[in-house]
Amino acid sequence: MRIIAITNQKGGCGKTTTSVNLAASLAANGRKVLLVDIDPQAHATLGLNIKSYFSIYNVLSKITHQKAKLEDIIQNVSPDFDIAPSSIILSTLEQELAGEIGRESRLWDTLNNFKVNYDYILIDCPPNLGILTINAIRAADEVIIPVEASRFSLEGMDQLLSIVNLVRDRLNHIVDTKILVTNFDSRLAHSFKMLEKIKSDFRDRLLSNIIHVNVKLKEAQNQGTHIFNFDKYSRGAKDYYSLSREIITQETSPENTGKTESAPFRKTEPKPIAVLERKMNEILKKELPKLTEVIFSVFAPDAKDVYIAGEFNNWKLEDSNRMLSNNGTWSKKLNLTSGKYRYRFVIDGKWIEDTSNPLREINPYGSVDSLIEIDINK
Ligand SMILES: Nc1ncnc2c1ncn2[C@@H]1O[C@H](COP(=O)(O)OP(=O)(O)OP(=O)(O)O)[C@@H](O)[C@H]1O
Ligand SMILES: [Mg+2]
Known part of the structure; x- marks a missing residue:
């Protein structure tokens, strides 16, 4: 089973679009896929027209009176594609977990005890670096960072990568990190310039397939479905299908077991636990919802x-x-x-x-x- 978190604290860069449509295309390739929506905005849940009063909140919270198991909240989207829905109440989990020991491992614990067999678990993250995102990175073997070609900037990337490194150093958990170019507009010279810059900055971290701007992706989301149900001949469907093939070809690679370390973005010296704990607290303090x-x-x-x-x-x-x-x-x-x-x-x-x-x-x-x-x- 491969667990992939789709994350970037930047809003609107294509995390949910990628989570939903990559999940659908992996399923179209005969893989059994679970999408876990851990964004309190619940855009993946709403964008797939899933209605449920139970959500991942009921699974992750320890204080809720309506505790549920992950298998109890899962709903089917289309053949081989299931979702664990989110809801706005998940935003209160940030507060609940603020002072708890092991707070960064709540999702990891849940997935470890999860008995249903999926080939892939994708995790759609919220647009911040709070405790939910840290939980996703801690639970994942791989991270995909969608980066918009149209307004690419390195701003924030350092912070995101420092979380990945923090999880690696503190929890000894190695995560393979990949960049996905999204919203690529081939009519604009600017997009090609950006692509070159991304290539030179990230080299082997870059996924070869890129996602072009395609209004059908937006329309599918507005219609409450994924692109393969909406327009399987669209550019968006083709792009996500090609991406899924690229991901699938990496299935046998030892890199994707999450057990071997590939070259980190930045070599960091292992830090004492106290320093890392302080850094995590600083990040959480900044990211806690007001x-x-x-x-x-x-x-x-x-x-x-x-x-x-x-x-x-x-x-x-x-x-x-x-x-x-x-x-x-x-x-x-x-x-x-x-x-x-x-x-x-x-x-x-x-x-x-x-x-x-x-x-x-x-x-x-x-x-x-x-x-x-x-x-x-x-
Ligand atoms: N390749 C694309 N072509 C056209 N529209 C797109 C594309 N990718 C995403 N969009 C649209 O851009 C908007 C933002 O995308 P999306 O919701 O996937 O971003 P996000 O990173 O999940 O946002 P948030 O940070 O709020 O969770 C949505 O309306 C979506 O339909
Ligand atoms: Mg989203």
Whole structure:
């Protein structure tokens, strides 16, 4: 089994597009593939039209009351292609793991105890270098870093590679790192210049196949499917199919067992554990999602029991989500990170929307959820 994390802290460079379509093309080659979505934005999950109240959060969290096993949350996408879905509540895991020993190995532990046999496990990472990304790198044998040819810069690459080195030095876990050029526009001279620069900077780390700009890839995502279900004759399908062939030809190479070390990007001296621990703490401190206090309230003078339930608390009706009454106005303070959340009030067992909030959306079950959007930078 090969475990490949698709990661780059830069947003929008093609991580999810690559995870989804590489998974689909490996499956089209007869390989059994599981895509694990560990991005709280859940773009892979949503982009494949997967709906589930259980997610990888229920597998990785130790404090959730709705604990699940990885095999319990897996859903089938298409033949030989399964997904372990994500959800916005996964963002709270960063906080939960902040002070825990072994926090970087939670996903690795899960995959080690996982009994279902897949040829490939791909991991779609969030656009940051927080604990979820570190978990992915720690769990993976290989890392693919998508780099956009259109706006390539080395900014941030050092930080990402220092995490790979950190995992190597601290956990003695060797990860083979490859660069994938994405969004290549052959109409622009600029793209070719960038490709040359990437080649000279990364040489043998560069995957030979590149992914061209192809609007069909975006359209497939918007239609809730992968490119082979949407337009298998498109340039995007061809590119990802060729990439999957390149990955498959490396199957017998000892390099991909993750047990032998290929030349690192930068030779670093092994560092004492304390130094590495401090560095990991520094990175985590910077990357931990910032929270903001939000007060929810609803006027229900005759109610006896009121809860706030939403994507931020996994829709759980438990004591921590109970609202308090003051002269008939029930309220509850929650600390939330940036994101868009659906929620409802549950008044004496009845699920109702927040009538004081004009933002709302029909949910997959046909009823209405209220919506709140938090941007901690505002
Ligand atoms: N080769 C491509 N051609 C055209 N559009 C693309 C291509 N690759 C990705 N896109 C589009 O660019 C946007 C960003 O891509 P994607 O979601 O894969 O990036 P990401 O790195 O996963 O983003 P995030 O960092 O937010 O997770 C999406 O709308 C996607 O459909
Ligand atoms: Mg993504």
